[in-house]
Amino acid sequence: MSDAMQTTSGSNGVPAGELLEVEGLSKYFPITKGFLRRVVGFTKAVHDVSFNLANGETLGVVGESGCGKTTLGRTILRLYEMTAGSVRINLDEGRLDVGNLTPEERKLFRRRAQMIFQDPFASLNPRMNILETVGEPLLVNGVAKGTELEQRVARIIELVGLRVEHLRRYPHSFSGGQRQRIGIARALVVNPRLVVADEPVSALDVSIQAQILNLLQELQGEFHLTYMFVSHDMSVIRYICDRIAVMYAGRLVELGPKDELLDRPRHPYTALLLAAVPRTAKGSRGKRLVTAGEPPDPSNLPTGCVFQERCAHVQDICREEDPPRVSMSDRHFAACHFAKDLNLDGITVAPVTLSA
Amino acid sequence: MASVSDTGRGDLLLEVRNLQVHFYLFEGVVQAVNDVSFDVHRGRTLGIIGESGSGKSVSAQSVMGIVPSPPAKQLAGEIVLHRATPDGGTETLDLGRMDPRGPEYRDVRGGEIGMIFQEPMTSFSPLHSIGDQIGEAILLHIPDSTPQTARERTEDLLRRVGIPRPDRAVDAFPHQLSGGMRQRAMIAMALSCDPALLIADEPTTALDVTIEAQILELIQELQQDLNMAIIYISHDLAVVGGVADEVMVMYLGLVMEHADAETIFDDPLHPYTRALWQSIPKIDGPLEELVPISGNIPNPFAVHRGCPFYARCTERIQGVCDESPPPVLEPRPGHTVRCFLYVDDVGSDANGAMGD
Numbered sequence: 001m002s003d004a005m006q007t008t009s010g011s012n013g014v015p016a017g018e019l020l021e022v023e024g025l026s027k028y029f030p031i032t033k034g035f036l037r038r039v040v041g042f043t044k045a046v047h048d049v050s051f052n053l054a055n056g057e058t059l060g061v062v063g064e065s066g067c068g069k070t071t072l073g074r075t076i077l078r079l080y081e082m083t084a085g086s087v088r089i090n091l092d093e094g095r096l097d098v099g100n101l102t103p104e105e106r107k108l109f110r111r112r113a114q115m116i117f118q119d120p121f122a123s124l125n126p127r128m129n130i131l132e133t134v135g136e137p138l139l140v141n142g143v144a145k146g147t148e149l150e151q152r153v154a155r156i157i158e159l160v161g162l163r164v165e166h167l168r169r170y171p172h173s174f175s176g177g178q179r180q181r182i183g184i185a186r187a188l189v190v191n192p193r194l195v196v197a198d199e200p201v202s203a204l205d206v207s208i209q210a211q212i213l214n215l216l217q218e219l220q221g222e223f224h225l226t227y228m229f230v231s232h233d234m235s236v237i238r239y240i241c242d243r244i245a246v247m248y249a250g251r252l253v254e255l256g257p258k259d260e261l262l263d264r265p266r267h268p269y270t271a272l273l274l275a276a277v278p279r280t281a282k283g284s285r286g287k288r289l290v291t292a293g294e295p296p297d298p299s300n301l302p303t304g305c306v307f308q309e310r311c312a313h314v315q316d317i318c319r320e321e322d323p324p325r326v327s328m329s330d331r332h333f334a335a336c337h338f339a340k341d342l343n344l345d346g347i348t349v350a351p352v353t354l355s356a
Numbered sequence: 357m358a359s360v361s362d363t364g365r366g367d368l369l370l371e372v373r374n375l376q377v378h379f380y381l382f383e384g385v386v387q388a389v390n391d392v393s394f395d396v397h398r399g400r401t402l403g404i405i406g407e408s409g410s411g412k413s414v415s416a417q418s419v420m421g422i423v424p425s426p427p428a429k430q431l432a433g434e435i436v437l438h439r440a441t442p443d444g445g446t447e448t449l450d451l452g453r454m455d456p457r458g459p460e461y462r463d464v465r466g467g468e469i470g471m472i473f474q475e476p477m478t479s480f481s482p483l484h485s486i487g488d489q490i491g492e493a494i495l496l497h498i499p500d501s502t503p504q505t506a507r508e509r510t511e512d513l514l515r516r517v518g519i520p521r522p523d524r525a526v527d528a529f530p531h532q533l534s535g536g537m538r539q540r541a542m543i544a545m546a547l548s549c550d551p552a553l554l555i556a557d558e559p560t561t562a563l564d565v566t567i568e569a570q571i572l573e574l575i576q577e578l579q580q581d582l583n584m585a586i587i588y589i590s591h592d593l594a595v596v597g598g599v600a601d602e603v604m605v606m607y608l609g610l611v612m613e614h615a616d617a618e619t620i621f622d623d624p625l626h627p628y629t630r631a632l633w634q635s636i637p638k639i640d641g642p643l644e645e646l647v648p649i650s651g652n653i654p655n656p657f658a659v660h661r662g663c664p665f666y667a668r669c670t671e672r673i674q675g676v677c678d679e680s681p682p683p684v685l686e687p688r689p690g691h692t693v694r695c696f697l698y699v700d701d702v703g704s705d706a707n708g709a710m711g712d
Contacts, residue, residue: 064564065535175652205407206591207668210635210648232564235594239637239646276566277639278594282622284640286598290569294534347640 256332403600
């Protein structure tokens with residue numbers, strides 16, 4: 001069973017080393033007021049996020065709504081301008097500083113970093129058929145046109161599990177799962193290295209989700225892709241990712257290898273998030289932990305740790321000082337004053353409260 | 357009331373028998389609900405699991421009398437509500453024969469039966485305060501209530517569902533509350549007249565997992581306090597596993613399997629239930645490769661001679677399952693399944709279809 005789950009780096013064709021280096025990345029959205037739209041404050045959607053992404057790995061970014069996980073993905077792809085920090089991507093063609101791209105580099109970056117969107121009903125243009133939709137990135141980026149374009153589109157369409165006869169059809173004639181396949185084909189047709197998938201299965205029916213998750217895994221092997229997989233669903237993240245990044249109120253609170261982080265979380269928020277997911281195994285089915293509180297307003301964050309109001313282990317220091325980044329190993333860290341001291345429960349331990 | 361079977365439990369609240377609701381649309385006829393029967397008992401929770409187009413919501417909306425008609429038409433079936441009368445006795449009402457727009461039904465809807473919906477933002481009017489909207493239901497259903505008593509009762513309800521500062525929240529507008537607080541307000545509204553039955557249609561799907569845990573705990577607490585019956589509709593098997601006493605699995609308007617919750621998850625009989633369970637990622641247990649259900653959910657206008665799951669079923673019997681509708685069988689007491697696999701002599705009984 002578990003060998004089928006292996007999607008980690010090191011297999012042939014995947015270059016070793018880091019693909020992406022994110023350092024101190026922040027994205028603040030201004031809050032404006034009145035007729036003159038004066039800026040009265042900032043929503044710190046993403047604040048001081050640093051991590052590396054290795055070639056061929058799948059990083060899951062998980063957190064509750066408003067935690068900044070979508071903004072992080074979009075800022076890395078430069079769909080939003082970054083407020084501070086840097087993003088570097090190491091391509092075969094050279095190293096790019098994503099915050100300062102020349103027009104030539106920008107074109108290259110657009111091809112090598114792609115996005116898969118959540119809602120396959122909203123993300124496709126109803127007036128473009130499949131050939132036009134999937135071929136557009138090739139045309140716009142000047143990669144291919146005419147018969148070559150059609151051949152490339154046909155090839156990718158078959159790889160994502162659709163048929164060449166569908167090329168002249170329009171989005172309305174496809175189901176949700178098929179539309180998501182079209183969205184995936186459009187992202188992959190330009191041969192990207194990095195793919196940011198933002199909740200790619202959460203709009204799909206339960207019976208279709210597994211098809212798309214398995215397809216993404218197959219394509220990762222085929223194209224040597226590196227995924228940043230954004231989701232609110234811890235079970236999906238557990239299935240598809242190698243490492244997991246947990247975000248809370250715009251901060252990256254913990255990042256580590258899947259098994260380490262799930263078995264022994266180091267940040268109290270990671271533990272809380274894991275305990276809140278209903279268990280499925282016989283004997284503990286439906287069990288989950290209920291904790292009070294909601295995430296803080298990202299435009300009005302408390303001093304010190306952002307998680308202090310909901311944390312069961314809060315101390316005076318948490319209300320005064322920002323937590324340091326505590327490393328467990330070179331690929332696992334948690335932003336908590338007590339990351340090394342706390343003994344938190346992971347998913348191997350079923351929560352003790354609430355059941356049917 | 358005709359064809360009402362005695363289940364041996366004295367706490368029977370609602371009986372739905374052979375409900376059939378079709379939608380007559382320009383494009384064709386959608387057989388949204390076909391031959392659906394179930395009982396609901398006081399203090400217990402019936403979970404309905406299904407994907408889009410399964411008829412789970414239309415079944416519940418039929419009980420509530422809010423299926424838009426036209427285009428929908430209830431072709432057959434009884435919806436029998438046993439309600440307490442002021443003098444301490446009980447009376448039975450066949451809701452299916454009552455005018456959904458009539459005063460009698462209006463008395464039941466929001467009175468005996470309360471309902472909470474998926475998206476509280478679209479279920480509340482944005483133009484009126486929370487207090488006015490809950491108060492309206494109270495003034496309508498509770499005899500001798502005045503605006504003053506309605507306001508006091510509303511504050512009580514808001515306190516009971518865990519909204520902080522209820523004296524202020526009464527005057528808040530829906531957009532001023534967070535998603536979790538809006539859903540709490542929605543529950544307060546549904547509970548405003550002490551319903552005997554609460555219908556919850558995907559009440560936590562739009563919420564984060566930690567907030568979902570809070571809302572589910574609240575619903576279960578209220579159920580215990582009020583001895584309420586609950587119909588809980590969701591596509592999420594893990595959530596249903598945590599709240600339901602018995603579970604009904606629906607697919608394209610048909611009840612495929614119905615049993616107590618333990619049995620549905622530990623020992624399902626229908627190939628669809630089994631496939632669904634194998635296709636969803638889980639938070640606990642060994643990490644196994646997901647087995648997707650092949651194909652797509654069929655077009656809702658399609659008419660199936662045999663089992664609607666035939667094309668996607670791994671255990672289908674050609675010449676049997678595609679030839680005639682599968683029978684409803686009860687291989688074990690209290691466990692019904694709509695599938696040819698459990699016919700003793702498959703093939704000879706190809707016409708024993710459509711239950712009773």
